Amino acid sequence: DAGVIQSPRHEVTEMGQEVTLRCKPISGHDYLFWYRQTMMRGLELLIYFNNNVPIDDSGMPEDRFSAKMPNASFSTLKIQPSEPRDSAVYFCASIPAWGTSSYNEQFFGPGTRLTVL
Amino acid sequence: DAKTTQPTSMDCAEGRAANLPCNHSTISGNEYVYWYRQIHSQGPQYIIHGLKNNETNEMASLIITEDRKSSTLILPHATLRDTAVYYCIVRVGGADGLTFGKGTHLIIQP
Numbered sequence: 001d002a003g004v005i006q007s008p009r010h011e012v013t014e015m016g017q018e019v020t021l022r023c024k025p026i027s028g029h030d031y032l033f034w035y036r037q038t039m040m041r042g043l044e045l046l047i048y049f050n051n052n053v054p055i056d057d058s059g060m061p062e063d064r065f066s067a068k069m070p071n072a073s074f075s076t077l078k079i080q081p082s083e084p085r086d087s088a089v090y091f092c093a094s095i096p097a098w099g100t101s102s103y104n105e106q107f108f109g110p111g112t113r114l115t116v117l
Numbered sequence: 118d119a120k121t122t123q124p125t126s127m128d129c130a131e132g133r134a135a136n137l138p139c140n141h142s143t144i145s146g147n148e149y150v151y152w153y154r155q156i157h158s159q160g161p162q163y164i165i166h167g168l169k170n171n172e173t174n175e176m177a178s179l180i181i182t183e184d185r186k187s188s189t190l191i192l193p194h195a196t197l198r199d200t201a202v203y204y205c206i207v208r209v210g211g212a213d214g215l216t217f218g219k220g221t222h223l224i225i226q227p
Contacts, residue, residue: 004160031212043161045214056213091160095212104151104210108160 004109006092012115018080021112023092024073033093033106034067034077043091049075082116089113121205126222135192137221139205142186149210150181152190154201155220161204164190195225 005024013019025032033048047057052069060067064083069075079086093106122140129135141150151166165172165179167188172179178191192199204220 033214035214042219043215043217045216048212048214050212059214093160098212104149104166105163106153106161106215108162111160 004092004094004107006090006109006112008112009110010113010115012117013082014117015083016081017116018078019082019086019114019116021077021090021092021114023075023077023109025075025092025094026096026107027073028096029094029107030072030097031095032069032075033095034075035091035093035108036088037091037111038088046077079114082114084116087114087116121207121218123203123205123218123221125219126224128224128226129192129195131197131225131227132194135195135199135223135225137190137192137203137205137223138187139190140187141205141207144185144207145209147209148207150179150185150188151206151208151215152177152179153204153206153215153217154199155204156198156201161215161217164203166210195223197225197227199223200225 007022031050034046035043037043046059047067048055049069065079067077089111091108091111093108095106149166149168152164153161155161165174165177167179167181181188202220202222204217
């Protein structure tokens with residue numbers, strides 16, 4: 001298995017531009033999580049999905065951020081318009097369905113390093 | 118989720134056992150202790166978790182005190198590749214998100 005796949009790995013953009021980050025979870029996993037990591041705030045949960053439905057988006061910082069999961073194998077995190085304070089590493093993670101042997105283990109992707117100038 | 122306290126950093130010699138402590142004095146009866154680590158520039162990686170019994174897997178051992186107010190993660194034979202930030206997380210098992218603290222930066226010395 002290829003693991004959780006994220007693209008792009010690095011993104012540099014200018015303030016005000018739209019940014020779209022992509023995630024492909026591990027095949028068969030029912031839950032998908034988006035996290036953000038900065039030096040100041042550490043790792044923070046932004047939003048998570050179960051069976052493509054958003055369950056908890058209380059960590060999404062503001063309306064400029066939106067996340068979708070149109071199908072079981074793809075999710076996007078969009079920032080529009082982007083600001084310099086959005087610069088961070090964004091991680092996607094997934095877990096399998098409840099009751100499976102690795103249910104308690106979140107599998108993280110390699111992250112996308114976003115720089116907003 | 119219960120709050121955890123970990124040392125900011127620790128050193129360990131290569132080949133020796135690395136013992137990483139975690140205090141979680143407010144842990145509830147239904148909360149588990151999880152450990153993740155993050156190697157530089159990579160995503161976090163699950164290591165182990167437990168409720169009240171000691172646990173061991175191919176990566177590490179987890180020792181939880183009888184009162185469950187503290188635990189120790191043991192890497193039995195540390196290698197340079199074990200240099201990472203180690204996070205102790207206390208939570209009810211399940212599918213919700215993880216709450217990461219600052220963790221312990223473990224440095225394995227050659």
